[in-house]
Amino acid sequence: MGNRINKKLKEEGKLLSIYFTAGYPKLGDTVEIIQQLEKNGVDMIEIGLPFSDPLADGPTIQQSSTAALKNGMTTEILFDQLKDIRQSVSIPLIIMGYFNPMLQYGVEAFCKKCQEIGIDGLIIPDLPVDVYHEEYQETFEKYGLINVFLITPQTSEKRIRFIDSVSNGFIYMVSSASVTGAQSGFGDGQQAYFQRIADMKLNNPQIVGFGISNSETFEQATKSAKGAIIGSAFIKHLNGHGVEGISTFIKTIR
């Protein structure tokens, strides 16, 4: 059985992926948010495992992480909430989190649990590709997990090629030199960067993240990339409108 991520990437059209922080706004919202997102046509979901010190994230995701931890979210609780998720949800699910909580859980135990639940991939911003390749790739692959790496406008061509060779799903293209957070739009510099990467004809398709907040930025980002990820803007919307507002938000994107 192929990984759900790979199957999804082969489908026609552009992919909309949504990030949310597990345990926010309320500890028990996780499953309902995932179900609502699928019901409203989202293609893929990144479930954020909250961390006390999310150093790649801007204020919105930081605050949602702090709140989720205050609500009592832990790795074990998240796994417990997700244990039956595959009975109701079939789109690809990715866990996005920092490395330390995974290290404390035990990397192999973490991967094993992900496989049991039906998690398809991981995004771990502070686990560099070099360390992954040397120490953890075998374990991830043993449990059928796709690990997703980030590239930025500053990443050298040589390093992008290396990341491409280690990846087996998609490449997470960070839109600009910045932490996460919604921006007002993409300028010429970013468009040129998107195009430059597209012209590299990498093996792995690219999905753009950071700074996507509405239909306009979604369209700009997916002109040359396979899809885009919305995080902070979605969390802000959840903040104001709660889980009931999910369908309204998704309709404004596409």
Place this chain on the structure above:
Amino acid sequence: MKTYQADEKGYYGEFGGAYIPEMLYPNTEELRQNYIRIMQEPSFKKEFDQLLKDYVGRPTPLYFADRLSRKYNTKIYLKREDLCHTGAHKVNNTIGQILMAKKLGKNRIIAETGAGQHGVATATVCALMGIECVVYMGEIDIARQAPNVARMKMLGAEVRPALSGSRTLKDATNEAIRDWINNPVDTHYIIGSVVGPHPYPDMVARFQSVISEEIKWQLKEKEGRENPDYVVACVGGGSNAAGAFYHYLDIPEVGIIAVEAAGKGIDSGESAATSALGKVGIIHGSKTLLMQTHDGQITEPYSISAGLDYPGVGPMHANLYASGRGEFISITDDDAMNAGLLLSKMEGIIPAIESSHALAILEHRKFKPEDVVVINLSGRGDKDLNNYIEYFNL
């Protein structure tokens, strides 16, 4: 030969490395590729040495503490980093890094600070060089360290409050890292201790290594030998200790003693003794020992001394602890405060509370009469006067 120095990937045994998001890779990579070469350039060395001499006031004395030695019946030398310009060893590192930043063509400096000592040392060298300076400081620390905030402002730095997480040193460090992610080209991040991703721990240790370089020739003059029996230093992140230990790391005859802050006691729940309470994990891009929950969330440490109030420890020290090369001792608030008062009364030196932790070793551990014990007096107590006043009802 087994070494306790960093290898070329920035590992001390299993500790260290660079666990950073890809957004930071170009920044640290530029530094990694250049730092050793730049530090070895004659023009760099000349300027660094000159500034340490004329501006910082080095060499700092190695002072034989006669009365203290008689009280404890052993030979005690104090390495007087408290006499450095700005009042602590921190400036050795900021002088080095500002010169590094200039060589790399950077025109903006960022730094984190807890108590404000490293922030002041950074603001100082930025004023010296006429470079823009932004210091991140936890909102809570800004409120409790008002004099140092004023110093930084006077020196022309902008102090930005860190409003995230627990709003203290670890969060100020997160904010500085985020700033660096957002400003990858023109900005250099001056980290204040031997922490963070490779090459910071090694680079900062090298800049601070002037401490043990001087101890060697100074002790030779005074005792006829370069090697003491013990070298003692307090460890927050571990930069003054790294400097004091540096040239002795691979000399097994020299005992290395690292002193951590026990706060209100190891088991009190209010402590900063990372080696006793920490587990291996990742903090600020480094694999090291850190204080954390079962679930891997980084916890907030406590010590009466703001400079020792960091939930991690540099990877060099994690390795010294794990390998048994270093002896790790933790000292409570009370014992440190008393040691500070004792030094003031017996030697006429008011130490920083951080350094008082190192001094408290004398009450906690027996040394032989013929032992030569060098204690690194990392800073002076001016900044801590309010704490001393409150504590002793002065």
